[in-house]
Amino acid sequence: xxxxxxxxxxxxxxxxxxxxxxxxxxxxxxxxxxxxxxxxxxxxxxxxxxxxxxxxxxx
Numbered sequence: 001x002x003x004x005x006x007x008x009x010x011x012x013x014x015x016x017x018x019x020x021x022x023x024x025x026x027x028x029x030x031x032x033x034x035x036x037x038x039x040x041x042x043x044x045x046x047x048x049x050x051x052x053x054x055x056x057x058x059x
Contacts, residue, residue: 028039032048042048047055 025038027036029036030043030046030048031051033043033046035043035045037043037045042054045057047053047057
């Protein structure tokens with residue numbers, strides 16, 4: 001079996017794990033109503049995607 005030749009220090013393993021952080025989702029504006037929403041999704045307010053109506057939002 002493979003065995004590590006040397007001990008990996010705490011600093012080395014912790015600095016590697018420092019990259020695991022979560023990033024905030026990128027928000028874009030709807031071209032129709034200006035609502036802030038995640039990119040590449042149909043707008044939940046007006047139902048438009050890339051300037052075209054795709055979903056009928058009942059009011």
